[in-house]
Each structure stands twice: as structure tokens, then as C-alpha cells.
Amino acid sequence: MSRRLRQLIAPGAWGVLVLLTWEGFVRWRKIKLFLLPPPSRIWRELRENRSGILHVTSNTGTNALIGLVLGVIAGVVMALVAQRFVALRDAITPLSAALNTMPIVAIGPIFYNLFGTTSAIPRRAVVAIVVFFPIFLNVVNGLTQTEATHEELLRSYAASDASVLWKLRMPNALPFLMTGLKLAASLAVIAAIVVEYFGGLQNGLGSRVTSAMKSSATARGWAYIAGACALGIGFYSVVTAVERVAMPWRRRRSD
Amino acid sequence: MTDVVAMSGLSKVFNPGRANQVDALLEIDLKVSAGTFVSLIGPSGCGKSTLLRVIADLTPPTGGTLSVNGKPAAQARADQDYGMAFQAAGLFDWRKVVRNVELPLELRRMGKAERRTRALAMLELVKLPDFAEHYPWELSGGMQQRVAIARALAADPPLLLMDEPFGALDEMTREHMQAELTRICAATQKTVVFVTHSIPEAVYLSDRVVVMSPRPGRIVKVVDVDLGARTDDMREQPQFFKKVTEVREALRGIGAGAPRGVDDR
Numbered sequence: 385m386s387r388r389l390r391q392l393i394a395p396g397a398w399g400v401l402v403l404l405t406w407e408g409f410v411r412w413r414k415i416k417l418f419l420l421p422p423p424s425r426i427w428r429e430l431r432e433n434r435s436g437i438l439h440v441t442s443n444t445g446t447n448a449l450i451g452l453v454l455g456v457i458a459g460v461v462m463a464l465v466a467q468r469f470v471a472l473r474d475a476i477t478p479l480s481a482a483l484n485t486m487p488i489v490a491i492g493p494i495f496y497n498l499f500g501t502t503s504a505i506p507r508r509a510v511v512a513i514v515v516f517f518p519i520f521l522n523v524v525n526g527l528t529q530t531e532a533t534h535e536e537l538l539r540s541y542a543a544s545d546a547s548v549l550w551k552l553r554m555p556n557a558l559p560f561l562m563t564g565l566k567l568a569a570s571l572a573v574i575a576a577i578v579v580e581y582f583g584g585l586q587n588g589l590g591s592r593v594t595s596a597m598k599s600s601a602t603a604r605g606w607a608y609i610a611g612a613c614a615l616g617i618g619f620y621s622v623v624t625a626v627e628r629v630a631m632p633w634r635r636r637r638s639d
Numbered sequence: 640m641t642d643v644v645a646m647s648g649l650s651k652v653f654n655p656g657r658a659n660q661v662d663a664l665l666e667i668d669l670k671v672s673a674g675t676f677v678s679l680i681g682p683s684g685c686g687k688s689t690l691l692r693v694i695a696d697l698t699p700p701t702g703g704t705l706s707v708n709g710k711p712a713a714q715a716r717a718d719q720d721y722g723m724a725f726q727a728a729g730l731f732d733w734r735k736v737v738r739n740v741e742l743p744l745e746l747r748r749m750g751k752a753e754r755r756t757r758a759l760a761m762l763e764l765v766k767l768p769d770f771a772e773h774y775p776w777e778l779s780g781g782m783q784q785r786v787a788i789a790r791a792l793a794a795d796p797p798l799l800l801m802d803e804p805f806g807a808l809d810e811m812t813r814e815h816m817q818a819e820l821t822r823i824c825a826a827t828q829k830t831v832v833f834v835t836h837s838i839p840e841a842v843y844l845s846d847r848v849v850v851m852s853p854r855p856g857r858i859v860k861v862v863d864v865d866l867g868a869r870t871d872d873m874r875e876q877p878q879f880f881k882k883v884t885e886v887r888e889a890l891r892g893i894g895a896g897a898p899r900g901v902d903d904r
């Protein structure tokens with residue numbers, strides 16, 4: 385059996401187990417539908433409202449994706465600038481570590497005020513900001529935490545700063561970028577959903593979940609949540625695939 | 640014969656004038672003529688690596704004069720006049736073996752096809768032609784060390800600087816690597832400055848063994864080794880043991896054999 389297949393089977397089996405337990409628990413304790421609907425009910429909701437959920441999920445997914453790409457580009461560019469100027473790096477890195485914890489509840493309204501609630505920009509900008517920090521911090525580390533022997537080696541060849549950046553720092557930062565990217569991919573989806581709670585266009589998963597829950601259509605709310613899960617899994621899988629392609633030397637011996 | 644390395648009165652003080660001042664090297668006079676193999680041996684912390692790093696222009700001396708390949712050390716480094724190998728192989732994980740060997744050639748802006756040919760020839764020399772397309776983690780420690788030597792040789796520098804390159808290897812691999820290195824050096828006419836902790840290794844490899852003493856690091860004795868062609872049999876010859884004893888006694892003379900209260904490592 386191939387490794388890839390085995391990697392899929394384990395989480396799949398766990399997923400099924402969780403769903404079965406959930407279904408059994410809800411039926412056994414006769415939990416009220418508006419509190420926690422069983423998976424079977426959510427599934428029915430998903431099928432009946434398929435095109436609607438798909439549409440809303442793709443709206444949020446687009447916001448998350450655009451924000452993610454922008455945030456990653458900004459994070460990498462800023463990291464490259466920061467590693468070049470030590471003074472800047474020392475100033476900016478602790479600052480970003482602090483800003484990293486800034487909650488969406490604080491920045492969401494600012495951007496809605498700035499760009500208006502009928503624009504898609506605020507939501508994407510918030511995603512980009514949330515994504516920026518883990519990427520920036522990880523890439524700065526990767527660019528600067530190089531092995532002493534490697535640095536001396538390049539120095540012994542009288543390599544230029546540009547060569548050191550290109551041949552040592554950047555490849556050294558790649559695994560760090562991937563770690564940041566995995567974090568960022570999940571964060572992007574969460575941010576894109578949560579930012580909708582604070583206003584703006586009502587065409588995404590976040591607003592649909594809130595309105596469904598408010599009107600006690602809990603099963604419908606959970607169907608949207610399932611859409612959010614699918615988005616999260618999708619983003620994560622893409623990043624894992626990118627990782628495999630970008631770092632072929634990381635592939636371990638196949639047994 | 641011309642001197643590839645020539646230093647006189649060379650000193651190195653770390654952190655001068657501060658509480659943690661270290662007199663790493665004091666008034667070193669050393670000449671290494673073209674085509675000779677010189678080993679540096681001495682107790683831990685006596686300044687062997689520092690001496691090598693000064694020759695390589697990786698750290699500046701604080702006194703004395705130094706010329707490498709007939710020019711200032713900085714110029715020799717800029718001209719890639721030497722190749723260096725460290726105790727750790729220091730290969731780039733993200734490059735295949737052959738691309739690791741190509742690294743110094745890339746930095747010399749050699750053309751793609753030419754540097755591939757050259758790198759493959761180097762891998763042939765260290766007997767690893769079949770591993771060109773492997774990643775470093777697929778190789779054993781000894782094989783990685785051989786790749787590092789191929790990399791140091793790739794640009795065909797007249798001088799090789801090696802800092803305990805076989806330190807992490809087992810005895811058998813080590814002897815094998817020593818034989819390979821003498822073969823390679825004989826074939827390519829290199830001048831070598833080689834740091835080691837092993838007396839038999841120093842005697843086997845060298846034309847001259849330089850014995851150093853610690854704090855401040857200086858040369859206490861130079862043992863000329865003139866044993867002719869190196870073979871495995873030679874390791875069991877009385878002349879070989881005589882030289883080993885001579886080096887050992889020089890080291891004893893500075894108290895290197897006895898356990899010391901302070902160790903810098």
C-alpha cells in the first residue's frame with residue numbers, strides 16, 4: 385500500500401468514528417435539534433441546499449485565498465528586507481510578535497470603516513494581515529538561522545552577499561516558509577469567516593452561520609460549518625502538496 | 640621551491656584588553672612549500688583551527704605577516720586560491736551531491752555544462768560517481784566527508800585547508816580516507832595544511848608534523864617525516880612507529896598527554 389493512501393486512511397477512519405459517535409450520542413440522549421443536530425440531519429441539509437452552500441463557501445474561499453496570497457507575498461518581501469538591515473529586523477520582529485496577537489475583532493471594524501461595508505477589500509485585507517505575521521516571523525528566522533559552517537564555507541569562497549542570500553539563506557528559509565504557510569492556510573480560512581461576524585457583505589460562510597444560528601436553524605448552520613471544514617482541509621492539502629514539490633530533498637526514503 | 644603559505648611572527652589575540660582575552664596564537668613562524676603536506680597537531684584549544692582560519696582569511700591576525708600563494712590572505716581568498724574542508728561535512732541538504740560539488744564553480748561563474756563535467760570528475764576522484772544524483776542525507780558520514788573533499792578540490796585550488804575532516808569517522812573508514820587523500824594529493828600536486836588530533840594520522844599523511852602547545856598557542860616542534868610512498872603496510876613499519884613516538888614525545892613534553900584541569904571545549 386502506498387504511503388499517500390495510508391496517510392489518507394487513518395484520518396478518514398477517525399473522521400467516520402467521530403461522526404458515528406456523534407450520531408449515536410445525539411440519538412441516545414435525545415438532544416434537541418436546535419442544540420446539536422446529528423450528522424445525518426446535517427447531511428440532508430447539505431444535499432438540499434447544495435448550490436447555496438457551494439456558492440457561499442466559494443465566496444469565503446476566494447476571500448481567504450486572495451488574502452492568503454497577499455499576506456504571504458507581503459510577509460516574504462518584508463522578511464527579505466528585514467534580514468538585509470539588522471537594525472530594522474531588531475525593531476520590527478518583536479513588534480510583529482506583539483501585533484500577531486491582535487484580535488480580528490479589533491482590526492475588522494477599522495477596515496470596514498476605511499473601505500466601506502459593501503466592498504470585498506476589508507475582509508481580504510484582514511486575512512492578509514492575520515496571515516502576514518506567521519509568514520514574516522518564520523521566514524526571518526529561516527533567513528537568519530543558517531549553519532555557521534555553511535556561512536564560513538561561502539565566505540571562504542569570497543561569495544557576494546547576493547550569492548549568500550540566493551544560495552544559502554533562501555533555501556535555508558524554505559522549510560520555515562512551509563511551516564508558516566501551514567499555519568497561515570488555516571488562519572486564512574478562520575479569519576475570512578470570523579471577520580464576517582463584524583459586518584460587511586453578507587454573502588459568506590461567517591454571516592450565514594450566524595444568521596442560521598440566530599433563527600435556530602441549527603442544522604443549516606452546521607451545514608455551513610461543514611463547508612468551512614472542507615475549505616480548511618482543501619487549503620491544508622494544497623499547502624502540503626506545494627511542500628512536497630518545493631522541497632524534494634525532504635522526501636524520506638520509501639520503505 | 641615557492642612557499643604557498645608563509646607566516647612570520649604571526650599572533651592572534653581574541654577580545655584584546657577585555658576580561659575574556661585569549662592569546663590564541665603567539666609568534667608563529669611557518670612556511671609551507673608547494674606540494675607539501677603539513678599537519679598541525681596539539682591539545683584541544685591550542686589554536687589549530689584559529690591558525691587555519693587565519694590562513695583562510697576568515698579571521699584577521701593581530702600581529703605578524705602572512706602571505707598565501709604569494710599574496711595577502713584576503714586576496715588569496717578572493718581569488719579562491721584555497722579549498723577548505725571542515726570537521727562537519729557542511730553539505731547543503733537541499734542540493735544533490737553533484738550540485739554541492741558544483742557550488743565553488745558556480746561562484747566562479749563557470750558555465751553549466753563545464754561545471755557539471757568537472758564536478759562529476761571530482762566525484763570520480765573520491766570514488767562516488769554513482770551518488771551524483773543523491774541527496775546528502777542518503778549518504779553515510781564518511782561518504783559525505785568525501786563529497787566535501789570533492790567540493791574543496793573542485794575549483795582546483797593550489798592549497799587545501801582541512802580542519803579535522805576525518806574526526807567523526809570510525810578507525811577503518813578513517814584509514815581508508817587517509818589512503819584516498821594521499822592518493823588524491825599525489826595525483827593533483829596539492830599543498831595541504833591539515834589539522835588533526837590523531838598522531839598516526841598526522842604521521843601517515845604528512846611531510847611535516849607541526850606540534851603546537853596551548854595558551855598561548857605556539858609551535859614547539861616540527862617533525863620531518865620522510866617515509867616515501869604511503870601504503871597500508873607502512874603503518875606497521877618500525878620507521879613509522881619511530882615517527883609516531885617522536886610526535887608523541889613532543890606532545891608529552893608540553894603536558895598534553897596528562898589530564899588537565901581546564902578544557903576549553
Ligand SMILES: Nc1ncnc2c1ncn2[C@@H]1O[C@H](COP(=O)(O)OP(=O)(O)OP(=O)(O)O)[C@@H](O)[C@H]1O
Pocket residue numbers: 653654661662663681682683684685686687688689690903904
Ligand atoms: N571566536 C573566538 N572568540 C574568542 N576566543 C576564541 C574564538 N575562537 C577560538 N577562541 C579561543 O582560542 C583558543 C584556540 O581555539 P581553537 O579553536 O583554535 O583551538 P583548537 O586547537 O582548534 O582546538 P580543538 O582541537 O579543540 O579544535 C581557545 O582557547 C578558544 O577558546
Ligand SMILES: [Mg+2]
Pocket residue numbers: 687688689802
Ligand atoms: Mg579546532
